[in-house]
Structure formats: C-alpha cells, structure tokens
Amino acid sequence: xxxxAKKTGFGATVWDYITTVDHKKIGVMYLLAGTFFFVLGGIExxxxxxxxxxxxxxxxxAGFFNELMTMHGTTMIFLAAMPLLxxxxxxxxxxxxxxRDVAFPFLNSxxxxxxxxxxxxxxLSWFLxxxxxxxxxxxxxxxxxxxxxxxxxxxxxxxxxxxxxxxSGINFLVTIINMRxxxxxxxxxxxxxxxxxxxxxxxxxAFPPLTIGLALMLFDRMFGANFFDHTMGGNTIIWEHLFxxxxxxxxxILVLPAFGLFSEIFATFSRKxxxxxSSMVFATILIGFLGFMVWAHHMFTVxxxxxxxxxxxxxxxxxxxxxxxxVFNWLLTMWGGSIKVTVPMLYALGFIPSFVAGGxxxxxxxxxPLDYQLHDSYFIVAHFHYVIVGGIVLALFGSAHYYWPxxxxxxxxERLGKVTFWFFFVGFHCTFFVQHFLGLMGMPRRVATYxxxxxxxxxxxxxxIGAALMAIGVLMLVINVVKTAIKNEKVGRDPWGDGRTLExxxxxxxxxxxxxxxxxVRGLDTYWIEKQEGNEEGMTYAEPLGDIHMPNNSILPFxxxxxxxxxxxxxxxxxxxxxxxxxxLLIGGLSILFACxxxxxxxxxxxxxxxxxxxxxxxxxxxxKKGGNN
Amino acid sequence: MAHHEEAVVRTPVEYAYERKKRSDQMxxxxxxxxxxxxxxLIAFIAVNAGFSPYYVAPIILVFAGIQVVLQLYYFMxxxxxxxxxxxxxxxxGIFIAFITVLCFVTIxxxxxxW
Ligand code: HEM
Ligand SMILES: [Cu+2]
Numbered sequence: 001x002x003x004x005a006k007k008t009g010f011g012a013t014v015w016d017y018i019t020t021v022d023h024k025k026i027g028v029m030y031l032l033a034g035t036f037f038f039v040l041g042g043i044e045x046x047x048x049x050x051x052x053x054x055x056x057x058x059x060x061x062a063g064f065f066n067e068l069m070t071m072h073g074t075t076m077i078f079l080a081a082m083p084l085l086x087x088x089x090x091x092x093x094x095x096x097x098x099x100r101d102v103a104f105p106f107l108n109s110x111x112x113x114x115x116x117x118x119x120x121x122x123x124l125s126w127f128l129x130x131x132x133x134x135x136x137x138x139x140x141x142x143x144x145x146x147x148x149x150x151x152x153x154x155x156x157x158x159x160x161x162x163x164x165x166x167x168s169g170i171n172f173l174v175t176i177i178n179m180r181x182x183x184x185x186x187x188x189x190x191x192x193x194x195x196x197x198x199x200x201x202x203x204x205x206a207f208p209p210l211t212i213g214l215a216l217m218l219f220d221r222m223f224g225a226n227f228f229d230h231t232m233g234g235n236t237i238i239w240e241h242l243f244x245x246x247x248x249x250x251x252x253i254l255v256l257p258a259f260g261l262f263s264e265i266f267a268t269f270s271r272k273x274x275x276x277x278s279s280m281v282f283a284t285i286l287i288g289f290l291g292f293m294v295w296a297h298h299m300f301t302v303x304x305x306x307x308x309x310x311x312x313x314x315x316x317x318x319x320x321x322x323x324x325x326x327v328f329n330w331l332l333t334m335w336g337g338s339i340k341v342t343v344p345m346l347y348a349l350g351f352i353p354s355f356v357a358g359g360x361x362x363x364x365x366x367x368x369p370l371d372y373q374l375h376d377s378y379f380i381v382a383h384f385h386y387v388i389v390g391g392i393v394l395a396l397f398g399s400a401h402y403y404w405p406x407x408x409x410x411x412x413x414e415r416l417g418k419v420t421f422w423f424f425f426v427g428f429h430c431t432f433f434v435q436h437f438l439g440l441m442g443m444p445r446r447v448a449t450y451x452x453x454x455x456x457x458x459x460x461x462x463x464x465i466g467a468a469l470m471a472i473g474v475l476m477l478v479i480n481v482v483k484t485a486i487k488n489e490k491v492g493r494d495p496w497g498d499g500r501t502l503e504x505x506x507x508x509x510x511x512x513x514x515x516x517x518x519x520x521v522r523g524l525d526t527y528w529i530e531k532q533e534g535n536e537e538g539m540t541y542a543e544p545l546g547d548i549h550m551p552n553n554s555i556l557p558f559x560x561x562x563x564x565x566x567x568x569x570x571x572x573x574x575x576x577x578x579x580x581x582x583x584x585l586l587i588g589g590l591s592i593l594f595a596c597x598x599x600x601x602x603x604x605x606x607x608x609x610x611x612x613x614x615x616x617x618x619x620x621x622x623x624x625k626k627g628g629n630n
Numbered sequence: 631m632a633h634h635e636e637a638v639v640r641t642p643v644e645y646a647y648e649r650k651k652r653s654d655q656m657x658x659x660x661x662x663x664x665x666x667x668x669x670x671l672i673a674f675i676a677v678n679a680g681f682s683p684y685y686v687a688p689i690i691l692v693f694a695g696i697q698v699v700l701q702l703y704y705f706m707x708x709x710x711x712x713x714x715x716x717x718x719x720x721x722x723g724i725f726i727a728f729i730t731v732l733c734f735v736t737i738x739x740x741x742x743x744w
Contacts, residue, residue: 201719201722205722205723205726209730235738237738241733245730289722292726292729293729296733304737305737308733308737
C-alpha cells in the first residue's frame with residue numbers, strides 16, 4: 001500500500017487512515033468494515049440455521065430469532081454487500097478511467113465514516129436493550145408496535161448510513177462524468193465503470209424515498225405522528241410503498257456492479273473483447289430504468305387491485321429481457337475465447353447458472369396469481385438468496401481474488417482459492433436449493449420453528465449442513481488472506497498477464513497520485529491495445545510530466561460523523577420520559593456537526609501540489625532507479 | 631455555458647456571430663415571456679368564469695407544467711448545447727417522481743376511496 005507519509009508506527013498509520021481522502025485507502029477501509037459486518041451477519045445466519053436444524057428446537061427464543069432475522073437481512077444488505085461493492089468501486093473506478101482521485105475526496109471520506117458509524121450504531125442495539133425485530137423491511141404495522149428501542153436503532157442507523165451511501169453515489173456520478181482521462185469517451189468506459197455509474201444514478205433516485213419513509217417512521221415513533229397508524233387516520237401501506245420504491249432499485253444497485261465485475265472477469269480470462277459491449281451498456285441502463293417501475297411486485301398480496309397487479313407483473317417480467325441479454329453476452333464472450341480457469345473465472349462460471357436460477361424464480365413470482373401461493377414462503381427466501389448470494393456474493397469473492405493484486409500487490413493463493421470456491425458453491429446450493437421445496441411444501445418465511453409432523457425436517461437439516469459448508473468456505477478465504485499477507489510476495493504490474501483495462505497498466509505499487517502523467521485513452525480495453533502495439537510503458541500519455549494537484553487529508557469527516565453519532569443517541573433516548581439528559585446529547589452532537597461544517601465552509605482548502613522532483617523521488621522510492629513503467 | 635465570460639479578444643466575425651446569437655436568444659425569451667403571461671391570464675380567466683373545478687384544476691396543472699419547462703429551457707439555459715446529461719437526469723428524475731405520485735394517487739388514495 002503506497003503512502004506519502006514517511007512516518008511509520010501504528011498510531012501514525014491509524015491517523016493516516018482516519019484522515020485519508022485517498023480513494024485507494026478508503027477502498028481498503030470499505031473492504032475491512034464490509035467484511036467485518038459480513039462475518040457478523042454470517043454468524044447471525046448460522047445461529048438461525050442451528051435453530052431451524054430440527055423441529056421444535058429451542059436453541060434461541062422466538063423473540064431473539066426475530067432480532068437475528070432482522071439484523072441478518074439489514075446487515076447483509078446495507079452494511080456488507082453495499083460497502084463491499086463501494087470498496088471495489090473506490091479501489092478500481094478512478095484507476096479505470098484514468099483519474100487521480102474521485103471528484104470530491106473529502107465527501108468520499110465522509111461517506112465512508114457515515115456508513116461505518118451508522119452500522120456501529122445499529123449493532124449497538126444488541127447491547128442496549130434489544131435489536132430491531134420487524135424484518136429488514138420493517139413494515140409499519142409491525143414496527144410501530146415493537147417494544148423497546150430496536151426499531152429506533154434501525155431508523156436512525158439506516159438514516160446515517162443511508163446519508164453516507166447517497167453522498168458516495170453522487171460522488172461517483174460526478175467522478176465518472178467529469179474526471180475521465182482524455183479519449184475515455186462514454187462508449188470506451190469499462191463495464192465496471194458503466195455499472196457503477198448506473199448504480200450511482202439509482203442510488204441518487206432510490207435513497208430519497210427511503211429517507212422520507214424513515215423520517216415519517218421516526219416521527220410516528222418519536223412524536224406520535226400517526227402517518228402509518230390506520231386507527232388514527234394514517235395508512236400503513238404508505239410505508240410499504242416507500243420502502244419498496246427504494247427496495248427494488250436497491251437490489252439492482254447491488255447486482256449491477258456485480259454484473260460489471262463479472263464482465264471484467266469474463267473478458268479478461270476469455271482473453272477476448274467483451275461480446276456485445278454496446279448492448280451491455282444499453283441493457284444496464286434499461287435495467288436501471290425498469291427497476292423503478294416494478295416495486296409493487298413485492299405487494300401483490302396487499303390488495304392493490306387486479307389492474308395494478310397486472311401492470312406491475314408485466315413490468316417485472318420485462319426486466320428479464322435486458323438481464324437475459326447480459327447472460328447471452330457473457331456466454332458469447334466465452335465462446336471461441338481462449339479460456340483460463342483461474343479462481344475469479346471459476347466464480348464467474350459458477351455465477352451464471354446460479355443467477356439464472358434466481359432470475360427464473362423471480363419471473364415465476366412476477367406472475368401475480370402464482371405469487372399469492374409463493375409470497376412470504378421459503379420460496380421467496382430461496383429466490384433472493386439465489387440472486388444475492390449467487391450473483392453479488394460470488395462477484396465479491398471472485399473480484400476479491402481478481403483485484404487483490406491491484407490493491408495489495410500480492411496474489412491470493414490459487415489452489416486454496418479453488419478449494420474455497422467449491423466449499424462455498426456447494427454449500428450455497430445445498431442451503432438454498434431445498435428451500436424452494438420447503439416453500440412449496442408450505443413453510444412460511446421468518447418463523448422461529450416448525451412442527452415435527454409437518455415433514456419439513458430433512459430439507460431443513462440439509463439446508464443447515466449447507467450453511468456450515470459456506471461458513472467453512474468463508475473461513476478459508478480469511479485464512480487465504482492471512483497466508484498471503486504473511487508470505488508477502490510482490491507480484492508487480494498485470495500479474496494475470498491478460499489485463500485489458502487501464503487499471504492494470506499502472507506500475508505496482510500504485511503511487512498515491514495514481515498516474516504520473518494523465519493517460520490518453522485510444523479505445524475500449526486501452527491497456528490491451530497498448531500491449532498489442534508493443535508499448536512497454538503500457539500507456540500513451542496525454543501530457544508531459546508536470547506538477548500534480550492533490551487534495552489534503554482531513555479529520556473533519558470523522559469528527560462530523562462522531563457528532564451525528566452522539567446526536568442520534570440523544571434523539572433515540574429523547575423518547576423516554578425519564579431521560580431528560582438526552583436533549584443535551586442531541587444538541588451537543590449536532591453542534592459538533594455544524595461546527596465542522598462551518599469550519600469546512602469558511603476555511604478554503606485548495607490542496608497541494610506534488611512537484612516534478614517529488615514525483616521522481618517517489619518513483620525512485622517505489623520502483624528503484626529504473627522507474628515505474630517497465 | 632454562457633456565464634463567466636473571460637476577456638478574450640474576438641475577431642469581427644466571431645463578434646457578429648455572438649451578437650446575432652444573443653439577439654436570437656433575446657427574441658425567444660421575450661416570446662416565451664409573453665406566452666407565459668398569456669397562460670397565466672387564461673388560468674385566471676378560467677377560475678373567474680366559474681367553470682367546474684374538475685375542468686379548471688387539470689388545466690391549471692398542465693399550464694404549470696408547461697411554464698416549468700419553458701422556464702427551464704429558455705431562462706435557465708437548458709436549450710444550450712452540453713446540457714444533454716443534465717437534462718437526461720432531470721427528465722429521469724421527473725419521470726420517476728411522476729410515476730410515484732401517480733401510483734400514490736391512484737392505488738393508495740383513490741383505491742381506498744372506492
Ligand atoms: C429477473 C429478475 C427478477 C425478478 C423477475 C424478481 C422478482 C421478484 C419478485 C416478484 C419478488 C416478490 C416475491 C414475494 O415477496 O412474493 C422478489 C423478491 C425479492 N427479490 Fe427478486 N426478482 C429479480 C431479481 C432480483 C435480484 C437481482 C435481486 C437482488 C440482487 C432480487 C432480490 C429480491 C429480494 C431481496 C426479494 C425479497 C424481499 C423481501 O420480501 O424481503 N431479485 N423478486
Ligand atoms: Cu423487487
């Protein structure tokens with residue numbers, strides 16, 4: 001990991017990371033924090049599977065089961081999958097488009113800290129009187145009547161981390177529109193950049209409805225506002241709409257970047273240009289649009305009426321068309337390619353049948369009459385785990401292997417990686433395939449136990465065994481990371497040998513300013529073109545070597561977030577009559593926040609310049625006398 | 631975008647071209663302004679004439695929509711080149727917001743009233 005800080009020592013490193021605005025370091029922090037929450041959510045899942053292993057089990061109480069179930073879903077979606085994807089976006093996208101950082105490095109850091117402290121806040125509920133227990137969807141008819149502060153932790157925690165996500169999404173939009181290197185036209189952008197772009201646009205449009213829903217929920221709980229309370233003239237269905245107007249685009253916010261990651265992997269290891277590039281771009285945009293017109297397929301059984309159900313059913317089925325286009329493009333990318341089955345490629349190969357299975361059950365559920373049977377059964381659980389684990393988690397694991405050398409200049413062990421894949425893949429299908437049948441046999445989702453006479457024992461046991469296999473897979477991945485770190489073998493530039501896009505053309509370790517000179521992009525798969533023409537440098541430059549302008553580090557995002565964190569505790573305890581001190585927390589926290597915003601607004605920070613001699617010195621430090629690009 | 635002009639020296643041809651463009655823009659602005667006043671007049675007349683509210687309300691809403699678009703394009707410079715991305719995002723946002731509101735009005739509000 002590169003850094004201009006010459007100081008070492010643990011304290012200095014921590015300070016460096018807390019104040020950093022460097023997209024590469026923020027990417028690493030997203031990966032670390034995301035993995036932490038992923039393991040947490042995984043443990044919650046294992047506890048649930050142990051409880052469901054046999055009928056009439058009393059391993060956990062029903063109330064605790066509800067908390068586990070809620071926190072598992074919320075953690076996995078908001079605190080594991082999204083941040084891990086943001087980790088890759090941060091680590092890769094600026095390098096892919098030839099930028100020296102994102103458009104707003106300060107906001108990038110703020111986005112990370114908001115996500116992280118939102119997640120910590122949510123999880124502190126475990127120790128402070130009980131976690132939320134109304135499902136990750138937190139339907140108002142349940143959550144308004146939930147005792148204790150669980151739901152308040154959910155509302156405030158998601159509000160904070162949601163703000164972080166919105167900030168990061170806008171940041172990537174601006175970065176991709178404004179910071180592309182000369183020659184990097186829209187139709188030359190690698191697919192991961194494209195999908196990041198569309199996913200960020202979805203964040204921009206989908207998170208505000210969630211924010212509004214959460215704000216109304218907060219008013220209902222804090223001030224008795226009755227937006228969702230039908231006994232007081234409110235309407236509980238409004239929450240469901242607001243949630244799913246956010247919620248369905250959210251699943252595409254997750255899966256589109258995963259598609260992008262796989263597109264990179266397929267092209268690289270088929271050693272062929274991605275088939276149907278422009279149709280891939282078109283399909284991505286189309287999915288983004290349609291994603292906003294289908295949310296009510298989560299509410300078929302609410303009683304919206306036949307007309308509404310029919311419209312939303314047809315719209316939902318339409319999404320399968322662009323998705324199918326993508327699948328065929330991946331297959332045709334491999335067709336006739338000279339395929340190298342590395343670990344990332346193995347994950348990509350496993351992804352296609354898994355995700356297609358999830359898509360097929362999705363289209364089944366889109367048929368409203370059939371959904372009356374499937375809704376709220378284990379069939380739904382099987383469907384969304386096939387798309388989320390079979391799509392997103394496989395993408396995350398595969399890209400971890402793929403991009404590890406880019407981020408850390410080390411290569412994860414390939415042999416161990418293949419064993420890991422098989423454990424995880426077999427475990428995944430073992431866990432979730434049988435859940436289709438459990439659903440069809442009538443097992444409802446979100447139940448803490450089932451009876452011995454219901455005939456559900458065998459499949460549930462199989463499912464639990466599968467979960468154990470997946471856990472072994474995850475552990476092996478962690479071991480692989482530790483092993484690789486200890487071995488600490490530097491692999492250098494383009495270690496896969498088949499890198500196509502700009503990020504692989506940068507010498508390793510990547511200097512903190514990314515590009516000594518801004519590159520000139522001469523086509524899709526820039527690096528491939530340069531390699532074909534025998535360019536040892538790997539890039540054509542668009543400018544002579546000159547001073548580089550870089551942003552300053554800042555502690556303000558961290559302090560701002562701490563302020564908001566404190567204020568949230570104030571808001572949470574302000575609902576209790578016996579805690580008058582909470583108002584001071586609220587005011588104190590918000591004062592910290594606003595003081596920081598003031599400081600930021602009134603003190604201009606123009607960044608600094610890295611002069612040519614500094615660049616040359618840094619290159620000699622990193623690569624020795626011979627310089628970087630050869 | 632035409633604001634923050636720097637002190638560049640123009641050739642006479644450039645100058646004439648700029649001048650022509652400006653006056654064309656000006657003409658469009660005046661025309662739009664007149665149109666907007668006219669739409670407002672119709673709205674007032676429709677209310678005063680005592681037509682049924684079921685007739686007047688939609689008309690005023692449509693006129694309001696037209697005025698917003700005119701405002702955006704002729705006074706806030708969305709008709710200039712290089713605004714492609716901005717208008718794409720704005721229209722997408724408007725479209726999504728419209729669907730949302732339409733849904734709330736139809737399947738929550740009216741549907742419960744049926
Ligand atoms: C062709 C693509 C897809 C179709 C047609 C589809 C369709 C559906 C339908 C109709 C439901 C509602 C079922 C019910 O509750 O009765 C559903 C639930 C769900 N889907 Fe999909 N889906 C698709 C892809 C995806 C993807 C890509 C993801 C995630 C990355 C996803 C995640 C989910 C989740 C999380 C739920 C359950 C939410 C809950 O009730 O807690 N789906 N899907
Ligand atoms: Cu959906």
